[in-house]
Amino acid sequence: MFSVNHQKFLEMDELSLQKVPYFFVIDFLSQNVEIYKEDEIEKSGLLIDFQHFSTIKNKQELPKKIEWKSFPETQESFKIGFEKVQKNIRLGNSYLVNYTRKTKIQTNLSLKEIFYHSNAKYKVFYKDFFVFFSPETFVKIIDGKILTFPMKGTIDASVENAAEILKNDKKEKAEHYTVVDLLRNDLSMVADDVKVDQFQHIDFIKTQQKDLYAMSSEISGTLKPEFNGKLGSVMQKLLPAGSILGAPKPKTLEIILEAEGYDRGYYTGVCGWFDGENVDSCVMIRFIEKEGEQLYFKSGGGITHMSKLEDEYQEMKNKIYVPIH
16 A cells, blocks of 8 residues: 555655646545646646635535434444543553544535535535535745644534633643644654744634634744755645544554544545645644535534543534535
8 A cells, every 4th residue: 555655655756846737535444546737737626725725616506405414423422432531641651632523414405505504614525425614724834944733622613702711721732732742743844943922822613503612733844955856745734634533643553543444545644736826734624524415514523531431422423514504
């Protein structure tokens, strides 16, 4: 498996060194790496809507009232993997594990309609196979500077003093510190002068179901000379994304594969647009996938030694939404 992907990452390097614009999609385990040059995007069945790059030519009207139902697993079922995670944390094998589930959903919207009508920083519709609407940047590379914006911690915005509560919540704060630390270490593998520019910044996210506040930070560094212009090598070094994995990475990955018991596939992978100079990429979360005729929403959250089963189960369910308003 490795050699094929290694080849794909080298191909990404070659294209970025030649300053050829392309879009790339990499699944969670870096087992599938796909590269689309600008002129190949349309015929590939990909629809992309990023802040500075979009393939959407015209807006579509949403003719119908949205029907949206989710069928989450029971707390008992959620608890099985949750306890495996917590046991590993108690044993000191990990101190943060991102535990995710897949939930059956029913809606009268097609994946394409969800793509057109959801509001998010990053949206991709992929060949009637999956759609996502992600608020989370993975890395940006601008003029040799690399930036990442880890996002960890959400709260229902209708709660009184929600933003303050989120900022001071012990568990959310610990989780945020851990991810910032992890990503600072990750960036140090490919960059020098790595520093945290902004810490615990609160963002507002509006959705059809409820409004949320999310906590993020900003970390930056200057690409090391040997990684300059080599986008494939940078991605290969940084993946899987720390914010959706946990820490330390190798052991946490083993825990996730055992506890989740399903294949994440492209969910929590990354994709991005290289414009010939700079890169904007995102983590593929807020993710709906089609298996046969059934739709599944994949969602989850970070588990630490302070996590409570009821809260984590609730957070996993809270995230099953489409930001259409």
